[in-house]
Amino acid sequence: MNSLSTYLIISALLFSMGLMGILQRRNLIGMLISVELLLNAANLNFMAFNRFLAPDPVIGQIIALFVMGLAAAEAAIGLSIILALYRKMHSINIERAQRLKG
C-alpha cells in the first residue's frame, strides 16, 4: 500500500471524478467543487512524486502548498461570480447560461 502507483491511481481517480463532475454537473457549485478535485488530484501527484521519486528538494510539497492557496482564491472568485450570476439569473444552473453562441 505504500507504493507510488497507489497514489497515482488514487490521483487518477480523483482527476477522472473531477473531470466527470465538471462535464456532468449542471450545478455551478458542483462544477466548482469538481475543479477543486482536479487540483487535489494534482496536489496528490506532487506529493507522491516528491515522496517517492524526487525527495530533494521538497519542491513537490512547496507546490502543493501554493496550489492549496491558489485553490482557495479560486474558490473565492468562483463563488463571488456565481453569486453575482445568481442575483441576475436567479439560478445557478449552467443550462440557463446559453445565450452566447455561434
Next chain:
Amino acid sequence: MTDFMLFLPELFFILGAIVFFIFSLRKKADPAAYHKWAVVIGAVGLLVTVAASRQGGMLFFDCYRVDLFSQVFKVLLALGTIWVIFSSGELKGIDPRQHAEYYFLIFVCTLAMMMLVSSVELLTIYVSIELSSYSLYLLVPMRRKADEFVETGIKYFMVGVTASGLMLFGISLLFGMAHTTYIPQLIQTLPGIISQPATIIGLILALSGFFFKLALFPFHIWAPDVYQGSANQVTTYIATASKMAAAAMIIRFTGLSAGASPGMIKLLIVLSILSMTFGNLVALIQKDIKRLLAYSSIAHAGYMLIGILALSDRGYASAIYYAAAYLVMNYSVFMVIMKLADDGHNLQIKELAGLHKRSPLLALTLMLGLFGLAGIPPTAGFMGKFLVFAAALEKGYLFLVIIGMINATISLYYYLIVIKAAYLLKPVNELPAVQVDFWTRCMCVVLVVMTIYLGVFPDQFVLLTEAAAKTLF
C-alpha cells in the same frame, strides 16, 4: 542591487497596483483623475520597461530569467497596457465606482504576465498564470448593464479553472517523470522520457493550459463569449496584452516540448490548421465586431503556431514579430471600436456605416489595422505572415503554408466586410461626426505609421526578434 534593477519593471507595476489599491479604498470615486494617474503610471511603466530592455540575468533561485526575449515581451505588455489605459478615458462599460479596481486589476494582470514571460520554472509559471487569470476573471464580469452577457464571467471562469486544473495535473506528471520543475533541466531530460505515456499525458495536459491562454482551437471556447461579453476596454486588454503573454509562453513551452517528438510537431500542425480554418470560417458569419475579432484571434493563434512549430530560431523570431505586429494591428482596430462605442455598447458591423465621413482618420486606422490582420502588404501583418511562412517553408511545410495562405484569403472576406461597412455603406440615419481629441489623433497617426513602418522597414525589428529568439534556450 542589480537584482532589483532586473526586477524593476515588475516592481513598478506592483507600485501602480498599490496606488490603485489605495484609490479603491476611497469612498468617493473620481474616474477622470484615476485615468490621468493610470496613464502617467502606465507611461512611466513603459519607459521603465524599455529602459530595462537590455538587462539580462537570473533571479529568485534561477526561477526567473531576464533576457532579451522576456524583455521584448515585457515591452510589448507594457505597450499594450498603456494603450488600453489610454483608451479607458471613457470607460462607460464599467461602473465609475469600480474604476480604481479596474486599473488595479489591469496593473496586477500586467505584472503577472510580465512575471510569466520571465519564468523558467513550472511553479512560477503556474502562479503567474493564475495571478493573471484571476485578474481577468474579475475584470470580465465587471461590465455593467449587460444582462445579456451575464453568463460570460462564469463561462470564462469555468473554462479557465478547468484548463488550469488540467495544466496543473499535467505539470504534476511532468514533474514526476522529469523530477524537476526547471525548464532548462526539463529540456535536457525530456528527450529521454518523451515516449513514456505519463510524459505524453503530462505534456498534452500542460500544453492545453497554455493553448487555452492563446485561444487555440479547440481550447478557444471562452474567446468569442469573453470578447463579446466584457467591456470594450477589457476585451481590448485580453486581445492585446494578454495575447502577448500567451504567445511568449507558447513559444517557450512549445519549443521545449515539441523539439523532442516528431509526433508532437504533427499534432501542432494539425492544431494550427484547425485553428486557422475554424477561426476564419466561423468569423465569416459574425455580426458583432468583437466576436468577429475573437474568431479572428483564434485564426491568428494558428498562424503564430506555424512559426513556432518550425522550431528554429527564425521560427521563434517570426512568432515574436508576428505577436508584435498583431498587437499593433489589433489595437488599431480595437481603438476605433472603443472610440465609436464610447457609451460602452457592443459595436455591430453595420454601425460602422458612414465612418469614412464621420471620421476619416479613424476609418483609415481601422482599414489599415484590418488589412494588417488580413496580411496585406505593406503592413506589419504581411511581414509577420511572411516571416512565419518563410520559417515554416524552411522546414519544408509547403502544404501548411499554402493552407495558411488560403486561410488568409478567406479571412480577407470578413475583414473586407468590415471595411466595406466603414467605407461604403450609407448609414440609415445620418450620424454626427465623431469627436476625436488631439491625443487620439496622435495615437491614430502613431498606429498607422507603426503598422506601415513595421511592414516596410522591418530590418531592425527582425534582427531584434532574432536576437531575442537566440536567448530563448
Next chain:
Amino acid sequence: MGALFHDPILLAIVLGTNLPFLSMAVILLFTRSNPKLSSQISVGAILVSAVSAIYLLAKLHCASPLQYQTLWFSSDKLLIAFGYYLDPLSLLMLTIVGVIACLVQIYSLGYMAGDPGYSRYYAFQSLFAWAMLNMVIAGSMLQLFIYWEMVGLASYFLIGFYYEKWSASQAGKKAFVMNRVGDVGFFLGLIWLVIGFGNLGIPELNHAAATQGLPQHVLTVAALLIFCGVIGKSAQFPLLTWLPDAMEGPTPVSALLHSATMVAAGVYMFSRIFPFFSASPDAMAVALAIGTITMLLSGTMAMVTYDLKQVWAYSTVSQLGMMVMALAAGGYFAGVFHLTTHAGFKALLFLCSGIFIHEFHTNDMRIIGKKGGRRLKIPMACIAVGALALSGVFPFSGFFSKEAILGVLAAQPNKIWLAAALLGAVMTAYYSFRLIFHLLFPKDGIEEKQHEEHGHSSHGHEEDHHGYIFWAMAIPVMILAGVSLVLGFVEHPIEHFLIGHIVEAHPVAHGAEHGGGEWLMIMGVSAGLLGIAVAWFEFGRKGASRKGFLSYFPAVWKLFDRRWFLDIFYRKSLDTFVYGGLTSLFTKNDRRVIDGGIDGICFFTEGSGRLFSFLQSGMLQYNLLMMVLAAGVAVLYLLF
C-alpha cells in the same frame, strides 16, 4: 530621306501611294464639316496618284523590275522588310487602280452630292485608294497582306457607309467576316512560309519556287492556304455571297471596290506570285476547280435577279472566277489581261447603273425601264457598250481577253474546263442582255406621266440634269466606255510588256497562250451571240414573255435566286454551331460551371462557417467536453 528627293521614281511612288492617306487624315481630323473642301482634297490626292501611276508606267515600262527595300523590324531570325517591288504587273495594276479610282472619285462628286456623309465618304475613299495602291506595289507578301487587310477595312466602312440602314451595316460585317475567314488562311499560309522558307519577299518567293528552292510540301500547303485569301477577297466559292450583299454601299463604291479593283486584288495576288503558285500543280488544280465552280454558280444567280447592281455583282464574281480559271490553267497573261479589261468595263457598267439608280431611286431594272431609263442616252449607250464588252463581242475589250482565256483553257488536256468556260460565256451574255433589254424595252412601254411625278419626288437633282452633277458622272463613264472600246487592241503591247519578264521565270505560261485556233474564236463569239439571242428572244423582241426560261422551273429559279442556299447554309450553321452551340454552351459553362463553381466554393466556405459555428454552442459543458476530448485524442495519437 535624302534619297526620296533625289530619286524621282521613289518620290512618285511615295507621293502617289501615300497622299491619299494624308488626305484621309486631313479630312477626318480637320475638314469633316466642310464637304466641298474634303472632296477637293481627296480628288486632288487621287489625281496625283493617278498621274504618278501613269508616270511610273511610262518611265519604267521597259526597265527591269525595280525594288526598294528597307528593314521594318526584326524579331529573332525573322526580318520584316518594308519596300516596293515594281514589275510590269504591278505597274499595270497601279495604273488601273489609280485611273479608275480617280474616275470614280470624280464621278462621286456628282453621285454623292448632298449626302450627309460626304466628307466621310471621301475619307474612306482615300483610305481605300491608299491601301490599294500600296498593296499593289508591296514588296513582300506580309506587306501585301497588311494592305490587303486595310483594303478590306476600307471596304467594310464603305459597304456600311449608310450605317443607319441595318442591312448595310450587316453587309459590311458579313463582308469583313467572310474576308476574315479567307484571310486567316492567307495569314496561316504566310506563317507557314515564314517557318518553312523564312522570307516573304515576292521576288524571292517567285524565284525560290521557280528554282525548286522551296520544299514541295511547304509550297503546296502554303499555296493552298494563301489561295484561301484569294477565295475570300475575290469572292470565290464557297465565300462568294458577301459580294452581292456588298452592293449595299453607294454605287461608285461598288464600281471601284467591288468590281474593278478591290475584289480583283485576290486575282492580282494570285498573279503576283504566279510562279510560286504554278510550282504547285495540286494547288493549281484546286484553284481551277474553284474558279470554275464560282463562275458557273454566280452566272446562274445573275440570271434570275432583277436588281441592277446584283446582276453586275454576280457577274463580277463570275468573271473573277474566270480569271482564276485562266491563272490556274497557267494563263498568266490571259488572267491579268482579263483583269484589266474587266476593270474597265465593269466599272463602266456600275457607274452607268449608278446614274440610273441616282435618277430613278430604285435598283429594279423593270421599274427603271418602265420609268424611261432609255431616255438617258449617254448612260444607256455606255451601259450597252459595257454589256457588249462583258459578253465578249468583237471589237470590245472583253472579246480579246475572253478569247485569251479560252485559248488557255483549250490548251488544258481536260476539255471540260473549256466547255464550262463556254457555258459561262453563254450565261454572261444572256444575263447582261436580259438587263439591257429590260431597260430598253420595258414590258408595258414607258409610263408617260413619270416625268412630272419625278419632278415632284426629287427636287434639286433634276435641275442639274445637264449640269455639274450629271456631267461629273457622265464624263468618267464616257472615258471608261472609250477605254472599253480601245483596250482590246492593245492586247499585244500589254502582253509583250507583261510576258517579256515573266517568260524568264516560267516559260510554260507563255506557250499556253498560243494554243487556240480559229475555231476557238468562233466558238467564243458564237457563245456570246447565243446568249444575246436567247435574251432577245425572251426579253427584247416584240411580244416577248419577259419572264426568262428559268421561270418555268420554279425550283431551279428558287435555287438560283437564293444563291444556291449558301447564305442560308452559312446563317444556319453559324446560328446552330456558333451562336446556338458553342457560344451558348460556353456562356452557360462560364455562368454555371466556372462562375457557379467559384460561387459554390464561396457558398460552401460560408456554409461551413455556419456549420462550424455550431461547435461553439452556448452550452458550456459541451465545449468543455470538446476540449477534453481533443486533449484525449492528442494523447492517444501520441501514444500510438
Next chain:
Amino acid sequence: MEMAGFPILTAILSTTILGLLIIIFIPPEKTKLIKQVSLASATVGLVLCIWLYYAYDHQKGGLQFVERILWVKSLGIYWFNGVDGINLPMMLLTSIVLFTAIWTMWELENRVKEFFALIFLLVAGVYGVFMSMDLFWIFVWYDVSLFPMYPLIAIWGGTRKEYGAMKLTLYLLAGSALILPAIIYLWVAGGAHTFDLFELQRIGFSAFDQKMTFIMLYLGFGILAAVWPFHTWSPVGHVAAPTAVSMIHAGVLMKLGAYGILRIGMTLCPAGAQYWSSLMALLACIGIVYGALVGLAQTDLKYVIGYSSVSHMGVVGLGLATMSVNGINGAVFQMFAHGVMTALFFSSVGYIYDRTHTKIIPELGGLSKTMPIASSFFIVAALAGIGVPLMASFWAELLVFIAAVKVFPVGGIAALVGLIISALFMLRVVQRTFYGEKNPKWEHIPDVSGFLAVPRVILMSIILFFGMFPKIMLDVIQSTVIPFVNRF
C-alpha cells in the same frame, strides 16, 4: 550597394507615392486641385517613363538603371530595381494608362479625393512590380496593387459592384496564396537566402523544385492574367468597375499576371516552364477561342470587352508557352498593345456610359450619328482588337502565331480560328451599338469635347504609332528576350 547615378526608377515610383500623400493632405472639397495634382504627378511619371524608354540602350541590352540596396539583411531582401526590355514597355504602358485614366476621370464628382488617392496607390503597386527585381518586393507591390481594387470598384462601380469587387479581390488574392509560398519556396531551395532575382537565377534549381514552383506561380499569376478557366473575375470585375479603374485594371493590372509568369516563373524555373508549356499553350488556346465565343453572346459592352481581354490575354499566354524568341517578343508586345487598346476601349465605353447611363447593347444603337467622335474611338479600338494591320496588336499576334504554329501547330491554328470569331463579335458590337437607326433617346447627348478627347486621341495615336513602327518597341524587347530564351 550599387547605385548608378540618379535613381530614376525610385523617382518614378515616388511620383505616385508623392501624389498620394499630397492628395491625402488636400481637403476633400477642393476637387479641382486634387485632379490637377493627380494629373500633374501622372504627367511627371509619364515624362520620366518616356525619358527612360528613350535613354534605355537597347544595343547593350540587359538590366539598366539599376538601384540596389540591402533592405532586410537577415532575409536577403534587396531594394533592387532595374529595367530591361521586358519591363520597360510595361513601365511605359503603365505611365500612359495612368495618365489617360486620370484625364478620363476628370468629370468625377463623387469622393474625388479618395478615388485618386487609391488610384495612385494601385499604380504605385504596378510600377513597383514592374521595376522590382527582388521577389519579395515584387510580391509586396503585387498585393499593393490588388487591394485598392476593392474600394475602387465597390465605391465608384456600376453593375453589381459589391459582388464584382469582392469576387475580384478574393479571387486575385487567392492567386497570391499560391505565389507567396512559391516565392518563399524558391528562397529556401536556393539556399543562399536571397530574394535577388538575378542571384536566384544563377542557382540551378532542381527539376522537381522548378516544376512545382512553376505551376504554383503559373496558377497564381495566371489568375490575374485571366488564364482560362480562371478568367471569370475579369468580365465581372470590369463590368462593375468605374472607367479609369477598368482602364488600369485591364490595361495594366492584368499584365502583371503575365509579367509575373515571365519574370519569375520562366526566369527562375526554365525547366519547369518547359515541362508545363503544353498545359500553358492548351489553356491559352482555349482562352483565345473561348473568350471570343462567349464574347459573342454578351449584351453588355463591358462584358464584351472583358471577354475580348480574356481572348487577347490568351495570345499572351500562347506566346509565353512557345518559349521562343518570337513568341515572347510577341507576348510582351501584345501586353503593351492590349494594354493601350483596352484602355481606349474602356475609356470610350466610359464616355458612353457616363452620358447614356447604360452599357447594354440593345438599348444603345445608332450612336454613330449622335456622337461620331466617341464612336470612332471605340471603332478604332475594336479594329485593334480584331488585329487589323498597322495597329500595334497585329504585330504582336503575328509574332505569337509564327512561334505558336511552329511549336504547337494544332493549338496555333485553333487560336487563329479564334481571330475570325473575334472579328465577328467585335463587329457585331460595333454594328449594334453605333450603327443602325439613330435612337431618339440619345439625340441630345453631346459628342466628346475636345478636352475629354485628348486622352483617347493619345491612346489611339499610340496604337497606330507602334503599329507603324513596331521596331521601336521590338528592338527594346528583343534585347532582353534573346539572351533570356538562350537560357532555356
